[in-house]
Amino acid sequence: MIDRSRSPEAEREIVVFRLAESVYGIDIDVVREIIRMQAITPVPNAPDFIEGVTNLRGKICPVMDMRRRFGLALGRITADSRIVVIEIDGEDVGMIVDGVEEVLRLPGSSVEPAPLGEVESMNTDIIEGIANLGTRLIVMFDAERILSDGPDGESEGIAA
């Protein structure tokens, strides 16, 4: 879980992944593992952003397509595609991303609140802020909110 009380000076370690043309970051604390794409079984009537479920070493793990979650155009699965498994409320959830770039350390102060409305054509509801590293911008997103509201405020079928 994200430690909300951390000071801006504290260093953060993040996993950087790619979706479409942009790079995104998520705190490494919530990441359980990163796996290659594997068979996903679609679940009828599940919330829209749930792509399906997969067998994660004998456990059933729901998987979402992050493009769908961010409201981006759906992409193709490539050899670079990965499932980033994160832990939310004690349960694993997989995120399909176009590729995982690196693990990065950055000062907490480099993350600035996201300027509302300035992130093009995507849902800003799950964005924590923008990490400005001088040469590039990384969109940081808030894992805790990732399942709380789907695009269009759809939250049906998600247990509290």
Place this chain on the structure above:
Amino acid sequence: MAEVDIPEDDLKVFLEEAEEQLGVLDQDITRLEKDPHNNELLQEIFRAAHTLKGSSGMLGLKDMMELTHAMEDILDKVRKGQLEVTSDLIDALLMSIDGLKILKEEIGSPGSSLDIAPMVEAIHRAANVDGAAVGKTDSVSLESIVSSDLDLLARIHAAEAANLSVTHVSVRIAADSTWASVRLFQAIQELGTLGDIIVTSPSMADIEQEKGGNELEVLIAFGEVEGQRRVSDLVDAVRRVDEVEHAEARPWSDEVQPSAREDDKASAGPAAAAKDTQQTLRIDVERLDSMMNLVGELIIDRTRVNKITKDLRLRYRGDETVQALEEIGAHIGKMVADLNQSMLEARMLPVGVIFGKFPRLARDVARATNKEVDFVTEGEDTEIDRTIIEKIKDPLMHLLRNAIDHGLEPPDVRERAGKSRVGSVRLSACHEQGHIVIALQDDGKGIDATALKQSAVEKGVITADAAARMSDAEAIDLIFQPGFSTARQTSDISGRGVGMDVVRNSIQSLNGMITVETEVGRGSIFKLQLPLTMATFRGLLVQSGDSVYAIPLSYVRETVRLEPGFLETIVDREVVNLRGNVLPLFRLSDFVGQRPVAGAPADPRRRVEAFIVIVRVGERDTALAVDSLVDQQEIVVKSMGAHVGRAKGIAGASILGDGQVALILDVASLSKAA
């Protein structure tokens, strides 16, 4: 129950025990009304009250202790034959138990809303009405003195720890003695030479003031010496006193425990079952569940190993290593199956655990509705998974209330119909072909199909036309429709809140079935067919598109190859006409193909469904169209986690031998949607 400060662990143990004792009291006191001279039962009730008093006293729960103390006192009189069991007495006792339940719930919360005085008074009143007739001294029993005095208990324990035999000596002086108090004093003196006197009743003070009457009970710690001093010496010592008419000595430990332990579990029924739990180890349910999950993983891995071994055998035919692997695989398979079986058994509880609560309910409902009922339970030993047990309690309670409230006629109506005034309601459980069948049978008025149809039409549940076409069985199935109640007037007892639809839904959510057989004027039988366990089930695997689905075999009536000639359309809906039966059709491809799956978009025109699986839910058959039938196998149920939530039509997921995830179909909800 305010200002109590009890360590959490102690409280947890106490609450569990109290729950158990209250359960025993509830069911046994209800039984006692019918069987007032059953000594064993009385002993059991006395023991439960006694234990409860002791443990509540230990924790300083004053109200609880006082109330159980009052109960214990009259129970003691009843078991000694000084008091008759009357319905007033039973009422007072049951009322006190309800009071105890409230007190138990209130432990730890500030301030008590409950005044126990009326209950204690009711008990005393019930005791006095009859107690006077028996007319015996009302000396306080030694048991109740000791058990409410922690010092005495400590002394007894200390004596026992020092290997002394704690002995209970009873003395009676001839009724015509003018020196009774002196004689009692002498008896105590005699006993005092042999051992350490712990307590006497009446007390020494009372005896010295000649308030003692002519009977005496003494508790003495006494060192038995082999070959020299025996318990009988105590009796001999007392007999040396003049005018002693009767003297008796027996070990104290027998007082609060049964003198003869019956080992015959079957004859004692739920009472024995409750007792057995005291000899077993309590395990946290969560721990049991996580062990069960591990076994589930093993089963899945075993299936995978088997599959890989098969592949290897094809590839390296005749290879010794593969052969050895195969042997080991088979052995592991057997062990895993045995382990699974043991784990399932460890999760089993006898249905008596919940059946025990029903006699009380039956009595309450019968009283409230002015019915007379003879309620019997059978097959309490039948074991079933604990998760299932928890979930069938409420449905069964509802069915039982219905059976008495709506099923049974009032006594005079029964009499006019040539039946016994007392209605019979029988709750039974048994194993039947890999299932548990729980049946609730009444000999009441039965369900009138014609009246049901009429009422359903009036309520707009069905059209008059549909009613006319409906068979009796289908009509009776109407009681399971939401918003349908057969009672002319809804009463407090059966109420409106939950209907039979809720009952059916909860049974179906357990992969169970509920059916009803009824005959007007003769009564009804409600039958619940339940799986032995929720953790695994026999399933039929079917393929639709890229996905494999599991259908619980308990729903499957038959599988048929889908011929184009079967398909018909009625009012824009696809149906299957199978041998003259028209069944609604549900295509799994419609269900699955709601969104484009990565890869080729599904063409709704492209129908490749080659089979239909006929499933039955209640009285309703539905045809599920699938691409192909894959296999039949044991399915391990896995949770999909809270994030997926409850997807309509899906009951869960499982992992197949090849590692693929198969979704488990929620047949009941699909059948509704079709």
